[in-house]
Amino acid sequence: DGGITQSPKYLFRKEGQNVTLSCEQNLNHDAMYWYRQDPGQGLRLIYYSQIVNDFQKGDIAEGYSVSREKKESFPLTVTSAQKNPTAFYLCASSTRTSGRTYEQYFGPGTRLTVT
Amino acid sequence: GESVGLHLPTLSVQEGDNSIINCAYSNSASDYFIWYKQESGKGPQFIIDIRSNMDKRQGQRVTVLLNKTVKHLSLQIAATQPGDSAVYFCAENWHAGGTSYGKLTFGQGTILTVHP
Numbered sequence: 028d029g030g031i032t033q034s035p036k037y038l039f040r041k042e043g044q045n046v047t048l049s050c051e052q053n054l055n056h057d058a059m060y061w062y063r064q065d066p067g068q069g070l071r072l073i074y075y076s077q078i079v080n081d082f083q084k085g086d087i088a089e090g091y092s093v094s095r096e097k098k099e100s101f102p103l104t105v106t107s108a109q110k111n112p113t114a115f116y117l118c119a120s121s122t123r124t125s126g127r128t129y130e131q132y133f134g135p136g137t138r139l140t141v142t
Numbered sequence: 143g144e145s146v147g148l149h150l151p152t153l154s155v156q157e158g159d160n161s162i163i164n165c166a167y168s169n170s171a172s173d174y175f176i177w178y179k180q181e182s183g184k185g186p187q188f189i190i191d192i193r194s195n196m197d198k199r200q201g202q203r204v205t206v207l208l209n210k211t212v213k214h215l216s217l218q219i220a221a222t223q224p225g226d227s228a229v230y231f232c233a234e235n236w237h238a239g240g241t242s243y244g245k246l247t248f249g250q251g252t253i254l255t256v257h258p
Contacts, residue, residue: 031185062248067150069231069248070186085245117185129174129235131246133185 030054031134033118038139040112048103048137050118059101060119060131063087070117076101105139112141150229152253161219163252165232170213172234176246177206177217180229189217189230219254227256 031052040046052059058077062070072085076095090109095101101120105112115138119131155161167175173194178186192199192206192215199206205218215232233246 060246069250071248072245075245119185129246130176130188130191132188133178136183136185138183 031118031120031132033116033134033137036135036137038137040139040141042141043107044141045107046105046112046139046141048105048116048118048139050101050103050134051099052101052118052120052132052134053099054120054122054132055098056120056122056132057098058121059095060121061085061091061093061101061103062117062119064115064117064136073103073116105141112139114139150251150253152255154255154257155222157222157224157256157258159222161217161222161226161254161256163217163219163230163254165215165217165249165252167213167215167232167234167249168247169234169236170210172236172247174235175206175208175215176233176235177204177215178231178233178248179226180231180251182228186231222254222256224256224258227254229253 034049060075061073064070071087073091074085074093076082079095079098082093082095092104115136117136118134121131176191177189179189180186190201190204190206192208197208203220207216229251231251232249235246
């Protein structure tokens with residue numbers, strides 16, 4: 028089955044620790060995205076990558092880092108510099124087509140709790 | 143700074159009724175719009191999309207209407223079922239710097255509750 032996987036589903040960390048969230052896709056999509064979702068709010072873009080070895084900051088990149096060494100993988104590191112890291116994190120991917128569609132396919136999400 | 147939790151708009155309907163969820167978008171240059179459905183604890187799922195050169199598009203039990211004059215998007219769900227209960231997000235796409243990849247900007251979301 029093609030799709031996007033995120034692991035783990037639930038993640039608990041102590042304050043001051045860096046933590047890396049996994050995102051893998053087998054859809055052969057060029058672009059990948061990381062969003063943060065807080066209760067009662069929409070999705071906010073953290074980072075996105077249009078191609079391997081390239082990525083851009085989104086609207087709330089401070090305290091986060093990413094890498095894109097492989098087309099299939101786009102891990103997100105939540106660093107200790109992120110002041111309020113507890114949230115639901117969603118990874119997405121999209122493809123470049125001749126029709127220039129921008130539908131993003133989402134993974135199931137990782138709920139991070141930092142205490 | 144700290145984000146403050148907001149109360150999402152809510153819509154409660156009876157099973158079998160038609161539902162209309164509204165969305166105001168921000169960028170007049172946006173050329174593509176999507177509606178997503180998100181169930182609790184899950185990632186958003188694609189429902190339907192529409193390009194800016196259209197004003198209406200129909201899917202299975204769903205219709206999206208686009209009014210570019212007032213920058214308004216709506217999602218109509220026919221014969222709403224309890225399984226339709228979820229948060230619904232609209233998203234708009236616009237090109238940044240000429241790239242062929244757009245960035246989706248998501249609305250706040252609307253909670254739809256369907257009562258049996």
